Amino acid sequence: MTLVVVTVMPKKGVLDPQGQAVQGALAHMGFAGVSDVRVGKRIELEIGGDDPAGQATKMCEDLLANNLIEDYSVEVAG
Amino acid sequence: MSAARVAVLRFPGTLDHESAARAVEGVGAEPVFTHHEDTALPDGTVAVVIPGGFSYGDHLRPGALASRTPIMGAVKAHAAGGGKVLGICNGFQILCESGLLPGVLRPNASLSFICRQAELEVADSGTAWTGGRAEGETLSIPFKHHDGAWFGDPGSTRVVLRYRGENPNGSIDKIAGISNLAGNVMGLMPHPEEAQDPLLGSVDGRVLFAALVA
Numbered sequence: 001m002t003l004v005v006v007t008v009m010p011k012k013g014v015l016d017p018q019g020q021a022v023q024g025a026l027a028h029m030g031f032a033g034v035s036d037v038r039v040g041k042r043i044e045l046e047i048g049g050d051d052p053a054g055q056a057t058k059m060c061e062d063l064l065a066n067n068l069i070e071d072y073s074v075e076v077a078g
Numbered sequence: 079m080s081a082a083r084v085a086v087l088r089f090p091g092t093l094d095h096e097s098a099a100r101a102v103e104g105v106g107a108e109p110v111f112t113h114h115e116d117t118a119l120p121d122g123t124v125a126v127v128i129p130g131g132f133s134y135g136d137h138l139r140p141g142a143l144a145s146r147t148p149i150m151g152a153v154k155a156h157a158a159g160g161g162k163v164l165g166i167c168n169g170f171q172i173l174c175e176s177g178l179l180p181g182v183l184r185p186n187a188s189l190s191f192i193c194r195q196a197e198l199e200v201a202d203s204g205t206a207w208t209g210g211r212a213e214g215e216t217l218s219i220p221f222k223h224h225d226g227a228w229f230g231d232p233g234s235t236r237v238v239l240r241y242r243g244e245n246p247n248g249s250i251d252k253i254a255g256i257s258n259l260a261g262n263v264m265g266l267m268p269h270p271e272e273a274q275d276p277l278l279g280s281v282d283g284r285v286l287f288a289a290l291v292a
Binding site: 015 | 142175182183184185188229256
C-alpha cells in the first residue's frame with residue numbers, strides 16, 4: 001500500500017467565502033498581517049497496485065476535484 | 079389510459095421526494111420512486127425528477143457522490159434521447175456534477191443557509207419549463223439552500239430563471255435556474271414542489287411539473 005496525499009484547493013480567482021470568513025475572524029482576534037486565506041481539503045488515499053500517483057490523478061479528474069472551481073495536487077507520501 | 083410515469087429519484091439523504099411526488103400527481107402523472115442503485119429507469123418512464131435534500135450528506139461537494147451512482151447512467155441515456163429531467167436544489171447540484179448541465183453550485187456568498195420566498199424572473203420563454211410565460215414575468219417560488227451560487231459560463235447554457243431584486247446567494251448573473259441548450263434538462267435552486275397549493279401562498283411551481291408531461 002502506498003499513501004498518496006491529494007490536496008484540493010479553490011482555484012485562484014474563484015471567491016472562497018470560507019477563506020474570507022476565516023481571514024475576518026483572524027483579524028478580529030488580533031492576528032495582523034494576514035493578507036489572504038484560502039481553505040481547501042486534504043485527502044489521504046491508501047492505494048495498492050501499480051502507479052498509485054497515476055491512479056490518484058485519475059480519481060481527481062473523475063471525482064475528487066471539480067476542475068471548474070478547484071485545483072489539485074498529488075503527492076506520494078510513502 | 080394509464081397516467082404517464084415520472085421517476086422520482088431517491089439517494090441516501092434525499093428529503094423532498096414526497097413533496098415532489100405530490101406535485102407529479104398534481105399534473106396527472108404517476109410518480110415512481112427510483113433507487114440510486116438501480117441501473118434502469120422504471121418501465122414507461124417519460125420524465126425524471128431529482129428532488130432536493132442532502133444526498134450523501136453533501137460530502138466532498140454537494141451532488142458529487144450522487145452524480146456518480148448507477149441510476150445516473152440511466153438518467154444520462156434518458157436525457158440523451160430527449161427525455162425531460164428536472165433537478166431541484168440538490169437535484170440541480172447533481173445535474174451539474176454529472177455534466178448534464180454546465181457549471182457548479184458553490185456555497186452562498188454569505189455562507190448562510192437562506193430560506194425564503196423568491197420572486198423569479200422568466201429569462202427565457204423558449205423552453206417548456208415556464209409554461210408559456212413571457213420573458214420578464216414573475217414566478218413566486220421558495221428556496222432553501224446553503225450552496226446555491228451557480229458558477230459557470232452563462233453562454234454555455236440557457237438561463238431560464240433569474241432572481242429578482244437583490245442577488246440572494248452570489249450566483250453569476252443572478253441565475254436561479256438553467257436548462258441545457260436543447261431545453262429538455264432543467265435545474266433550479268428554488269423548490270417548485272413547494273409552490274403547488276394556494277394554502278402555501280403560490281401555485282407558480284406547477285408549470286415546471288406540467289412541463290414534465292407536456
